[in-house]
Structure formats: C-alpha cells, structure tokens
Amino acid sequence: MTEHSEEKLFNKGFISITLINFVVYLVYYLLMVIIAVIAQDTLHASLGQAGLASGIYIIGTLIARLFMGKMLELLGRKAVLRYGALFYLITTIAYLYIPSIGILYLVRLLNGFGYGTVSTATNAIVTAYIPKSKHGEGINYYGLSTSLAAAIGPFIGMVLLNTMSFYFIILFSIVLIFLTTIACFIFPVKNIQLSPEHKASLSRWTFDSFIEKKVLFISFIAFLMGLSYSSVLSFLSSYAKAIDLVGASSFFFVVYALVITATRPLSGRIFDARGENAVMYPSFIFLTVGLLFLSMTTTSWMLLVSGGLIGLGYGTFMSNGQAVCLKASPTSHRIGIALSTYFIGLDLGLGVGPYLLGELRTILSFSGLYMVASSIPVICIVLYALFYRSKVIVHDSFSAE
Known part of the structure; x- marks a missing residue:
C-alpha cells in the first residue's frame, strides 16, 4: 500500500x-x-x-x-x-x-x-x-x-x-x-x-499465547454488555406477544440499525478526537435507559424508541470496545489474539445470557427481567470508572518516579 x-x-x-x-x-x-x-x-x-x-x-x-x-x-x-x-x-x-x-x-x-x-x-x-x-x-x-x-x-x-x-x-x-x-x-x-521470538512465543501452549492480558478488562465489560443485550435477542419476540405489540416488534431491529447507521461515523470521530471514555460512558447510559424504557413499554412508539436507545448503547459499545482493543494491543502480531479475546467475552455474554436470564424469567415478569438487564450496564459504569481511575493513579505514580 x-x-x-x-x-x-x-x-x-x-x-x-x-x-x-x-x-x-x-x-x-x-x-x-x-x-x-x-x-x-x-x-x-x-x-x-x-x-x-x-x-x-x-x-x-x-x-x-x-x-x-x-x-x-x-x-x-x-x-x-x-x-x-x-x-x-x-x-x-x-x-x-x-x-x-x-x-x-x-x-x-x-x-x-x-x-x-x-x-x-x-x-x-x-x-x-x-x-x-x-x-x-x-x-x-x-x-x-x-x-x-x-x-x-x-x-x-x-x-x-x-x-x-x-x-x-x-x-x-x-x-x-x-x-x-x-x-x-x-x-x-x-x-x-513474525520474528523468530514472536513465532516462538505464539507457538507455546501458554495462557499468553491464547489470551491478551492487556484487553482482559474490556473483554469482561464486553461479557457483561453481551449478557445484558442477550435479553433483547432471546426474549423480545415473546415479550412482544405478551404485551400485544407483535407488529411493532418486527421494526425494532430496523430502528436499531437505522440509529447505528446514523451515529456510528460520529462516535468513531469522537473516539479518535476525545478518547474512549467520551463514547464508553454514553454507551453504558444509553443501554441502561433503553432497557428500562423497554421494561415499561406499553405502546408501539415506546417499543421503537427503546430499540433506538439500545442501538445507541450496545451498538456503540460493540465497535468502540473493538477500537479500545486495537489501541491497547502491544504489537501488530498480538492484534489477532487481542481481538479474539474481546469477542470471546462478547460471545460468552450472548451465549450464557439466554440461559441465566431464562432462569430468572421463571420468577420474574418480562418487565422485571428487563429491569434486571438494565442494571448490568450500571455495574459496567462503576467497574469501568474504578479501572480507569486505578490506571491513571498507577500511571501518575510511575511518571512521578
């Protein structure tokens, strides 16, 4: 090139x-x-x-x-x-x-x-x-x-x-x-x-050859976000039947896609100009509000608005989390491992979510289930804030030395 x-x-x-x-x-x-x-x-x-x-x-x-x-x-x-x-x-x-x-x-x-x-x-x-x-x-x-x-x-x-x-x-x-x-x-x-050293390190059957430690935290956040979003993938059609909004529910993902298409380029530019925190915190907040709105939905417009908010939340996080991994990846030969570590977290959340939330569904209403799902991004906000605060403190102490 x-x-x-x-x-x-x-x-x-x-x-x-x-x-x-x-x-x-x-x-x-x-x-x-x-x-x-x-x-x-x-x-x-x-x-x-x-x-x-x-x-x-x-x-x-x-x-x-x-x-x-x-x-x-x-x-x-x-x-x-x-x-x-x-x-x-x-x-x-x-x-x-x-x-x-x-x-x-x-x-x-x-x-x-x-x-x-x-x-x-x-x-x-x-x-x-x-x-x-x-x-x-x-x-x-x-x-x-x-x-x-x-x-x-x-x-x-x-x-x-x-x-x-x-x-x-x-x-x-x-x-x-x-x-x-x-x-x-x-x-x-x-x-x-690959240099001989890099080839040797990747060839070993060690934890480091499969998982990139530098992206473990954002991968865990991805797991929680995937867990939260799996409530939509797994139970939206059943929930729509229960609240008699089957017709509107078929347009839920259309609104989700339109919102992401409209906002993705802007969130990418914000990430490059102002850093990951400027897009990460809003994505957690939008997913929380979107799932809360979904739990209270009684009309078609409410269902579609929640689709847009969830798109702004989960959709924004998904690709910007990937960009964080790219930024944190130490060398080009570790990019593949860093990204696979991130998607393991995301897929694991989407995979175990339907089972864990399905078990909750036996004791909660759909509305209650979505309220529980909306609390997960709040946990992400707390963990993310603590992690980045500790990172700044560690960085400052090193620079002070």
Missing part, C-alpha cells in the same frame, strides 16, 4: 473485507433466529433441546476464537480466512441433512466453529487497512457491517421462515456463503511477518 492509500480510510481492501464480514454475520443471524423453530417443528425437539441447538453454535464459535487468535499469525491470515470460509460453506451445506437432533447439534457446533474462524480472521485483517489516525472511525464503519447484519439477518430470517421452506432458507444461505468463499480466495490478504 502507498502512503496515500494508507491515509485513505475507504480503500479497496477496507471496503472488500467489510462486505465479506457483513455476509458472514448476516448468515449467522439469519440462521440463529430460525433454528429453534425448525428444531421444534421438524425434529419435534423440546424447548430445552431447541434452545441448546441455538446455543451450541456459540460454543463452536468460542473454541474457534480461542485457537484462531494465535493461528492467524502462525498459519497466516490468508490461510485462516480462506480455509475458514471453505469450512463455513461445507458446514452450512450440512444443514441439508439433519435427520435427528443429535446431528443438528453436531452441525451447529461445527458451523459455529467455521463462523468463528472467518469472523476472527476478518476482524484482524481489516486493521491492516485502517490508517492509525482513524482507528476509531475505521472500526466503527467496519462494525457497521456487523450491526446491520444483526438487524437485517433476523428480519430476513423471520420473513423467509413465514414464506419459504427450511430447505430454501439453507440454499439461500449456501449461495451467500459460496459467493463469500470465492471473494475470500480472490481477496489479497497481507500476512504479518
């Missing part, structure tokens, strides 16, 4: 990898919203078995994130992206043959591993195409592909579920992943050149 192209954010590489990432996440969200229904209707699974069919995907994703953070640099980003996409395609094709719930579990686990591999690769690869002066803005535009997929995927999934067969939905997904796999093989990925 030339000096000029490095300073230009919307270069060919940045746009290409962002589009690839969009389709990878789109298929993930599309299948996530339909798989429990298919398990119950086609395989006559119980509610618990259907929930496991959805959740086991996250386990596959977490395994991939844990191993692929280091493999990105050891095997090369190019190989991980290309063969990960191929594996994602093969395991998506495997949905065409699911005679039993056990086979579905296996396919979901392997498909989750494929998705985790490709998304871990794209998250690291895009950093090579973002100018250092525009980390916040670049990650926010790239994160827009994930957020839009999180809104459009479930919407397409629900529409297809009501109008088409399961096999059509799978064939549709296969075509999308097939085109993405071709794009991954065409896309010119630049591998990081």
